[in-house]
Amino acid sequence: MLIRIAGSCQDHIPHRVNIETLAFLCDEHDRSVNVKAVYDKLKENNPTCAPWMGSLSYMDNEKSTALQAADLLASSCKDFLIETIDNPHHESQEAIVARWKSMIGRHVGIGCMDKKSLSLLVDANTQKKGKFSIYSTQQRSLFKDLIKPEKA
Numbered sequence: 001m002l003i004r005i006a007g008s009c010q011d012h013i014p015h016r017v018n019i020e021t022l023a024f025l026c027d028e029h030d031r032s033v034n035v036k037a038v039y040d041k042l043k044e045n046n047p048t049c050a051p052w053m054g055s056l057s058y059m060d061n062e063k064s065t066a067l068q069a070a071d072l073l074a075s076s077c078k079d080f081l082i083e084t085i086d087n088p089h090h091e092s093q094e095a096i097v098a099r100w101k102s103m104i105g106r107h108v109g110i111g112c113m114d115k116k117s118l119s120l121l122v123d124a125n126t127q128k129k130g131k132f133s134i135y136s137t138q139q140r141s142l143f144k145d146l147i148k149p150e151k152a
Helices: 002-012 032-045 065-086 093-104 115-124 139-143
Strands: 022-027 053-059
Touching: 002 022, 002 032, 022 032, 022 065, 032 053, 065 093
Parallel strands: 022 053
Antiparallel strands: none
């Protein structure tokens, strides 16, 4: 998701790279050190998006309503991802997006992943013989044909 957000900035406002950056806020917990290490590795493995990825800070979600709202949205996104991959009713991606937009708001951008695109994403970011796939640094181009752009 972090790469998707940074990639969206690169796509829509490339002239602002190195002027604007994204700051990420994470819930403070006992694994926060691990999150920072993963974040740094994510930036290293995605040089196209890395310039957009600024600080990663931590805060107790009990003290931040913004972080509580983000947790709620993240939980909804997880539920959406599971539903689009499982797709028990065999709905079109457009129908699923329309139904979810009515629940989370029409101004929220939504992108769908199917089993194939999720599998490609995992494969591209799993080391094989100590090396990442060439696609791990080109995720946006890898999924360009699979991710349907949102219509206003």
